Amino acid sequence: MSDVLRFMTCGSVDDGKSTLIGRLLYDTRAVLVDTLEGVSHASERRGLSRIDLSLLTDGLIAEREQGITIDVAYRYFSTGRRNFIIADAPGHEQYTRNMVTAASTAELAVLMVDVRQGLTTQTRRHALLCELMGIPHLVIAVNKMDLVGYDPEPFAAVQAAFETFAVQAQLRADRRYLPISALEGDMVVERGERMPWYHGPTLLEVLESVPSAHTGKAESFRFPVQWVCRPQAADDPTLHDYRGYAGMVASGSVAVGDAVTVLPAGLATTVLAIELGGRSLTAARAGQSVMLRLQDDLDVSRGDMIVRSDEPLPAVTRTLVADLAWLANGPLDPRRVYGLRQTTREVKAKIDSIEYRWDVASMRREDVDTLTANDIGRVRVKLSAPIVAERYEQDRALGAFILFDPATGDTVAGGVIREWA
């Protein structure tokens, strides 16, 4: 039985992210013959003497023009021990929002560092964004070891510099350091013979062994109502009074007969039935998309949250303290009202105050009046209606939100809940 691990690669531009993914796919034999031929022809047309593995993922015209990654490419491979979904994220500052997109669903990040460049501002920004997005496992892949003669000293220097930074930035993710050459393939899938001084696992060994989020701990039952099923128009009169609440179980589990509470209203009832595609289930657990039917005819709609009455009730609040990654090209306007989407609930939101912004270069907290593209900052948010809140580190599903611009619909920020009043 295998499971799925979602991971991403990130780091500064030109540190070799796409080449690493190409190498992983190539060495695990996940690249099919015709794809490889296409990449081989494209490499030849560019006058390269060897196959450019980065062309396996940089598929857009503009990316190939410029030799950079613009948007996240998702790739799939399996080793028999595990299935992997890779998000190859861009390094350019201009495309940070796409890196954040990849980070939001990743359980592990491979942060690439060019051994000759050491830590850049963008390396630090990406490490902070991984931390903000709550990625539990960080692999610092010190790349281009071939260009420093596979010497252990520059590798040790990068490791020391990153540890200093990690302590300063209070990173909580577990950290592993790997010397690699994505170009030559050392320590990616094969160990190679050029770094006998390194005794740790290869990248693939790390990927195959870290615990994935699906094997996580039991938590309280949280069920955001996604869609209300009322098949009144059906030809079947027995369905006239049918009322099902569709959604994905965000955490915990529930069984038929359990006492539940509907939030934010606080209405109490019991679970009458749990269904999937018209079939009855006795229980449902985290990650399952199901339909719940309740004993009493309550007013429940999309955006409401069903929880178990015998478990600790979550907070219901109209104010939040949150960290934001500002993703829009235009700045945050504290005078404006934004839309806030958390689970399946949408409310209006105003930024009450900006507590600080991280200066990524100096790692200092700065006083600012606004946040601009790619900034990370802490804010206080006032909401038009209550939401069922949880701290992001407790619950990734209830602790996350996006802000959107009501005029254009565009997503302008990703946020994680730290506390509430």
Place this chain on the structure above:
Amino acid sequence: MTRTHQTATEPQLWDDETLDWLEAEAIYILREVAAQFQRPALLFSGGKDSVCLLRLAEKAFRPARFPFPLLHIDTGHNYPEVIAFRDARAKELGERLIVRSVEDSIRRGTVRLAHPLESRNRHQSVTLLEAIEEFGFDCLIGGARRDEEKARAKERVFSLRDEFGQWDPKAQRPELWNLYNGHIPPGWHVRAFPISNWTELDVWRYIARERLALPSIYFAHERPCVRRGRLLAPVTPLTPPKEGEVVEPVWVRFRTVGDMTCTAPVESRATTVEAIIRETAETMISERGATRLDDQTHEASMEQRKREGYF
């Protein structure tokens, strides 16, 4: 003395844990479409990916009817088995099927062919955009997968299209967690892809697990073909042999079904879903590389078509 009983066990055909995870995610996405849009539609061609979408929609919405109609853009160059299957499946489900055809667009003059037997594949975009305007659709659900092609690998689950149906790969919306954002400017629409994270193998495994019916041409059969380079081209009234080509009967199956003029079968003796799964797990050629006569010409032909409104 005890005797160990050895039986030749088949390798496991699918992995329930992975399929359950993919299924739950796809159902969630379908329900987000139902909740966030006023007038969605589900693209149903009769092909294997859209067959999976229909089963997922049953799991998402039953006992209710689907909160959207099914839509097929018919190029007029489809295999008759597939069209018959499409109609039968829609009827069996009791769901509404809307068909709009490229033929009508040609009659209206909105599609102009360079020559009568030209592939109509890329012209589907025009007919599709006409259908979107006619019905006021604000979201189209499709069975595209990121493992199909490198431009698709970059596409969001909720993918925005402007008034001209264009995709702008340089300006995609950030798509964080599973908070899919369906707020769009007037006249725009969204293409939603519930099975983005599925691979070709996942699709076949799901078909096996759910015992889904498929058009017969997916299974190995004998058919007259000609060899063009590495590909097999089926000989049909629309795709006659070129001068000097030798027509031979070949055992083939289709890995993907679409327009007759641009879909090639692969050599195969796989007459069951289980045999197809085994072949798919072992193949060294991608689905598109083996089957598409129109993607071979340019490194980025799919991206260019998508920019013009193609699915």
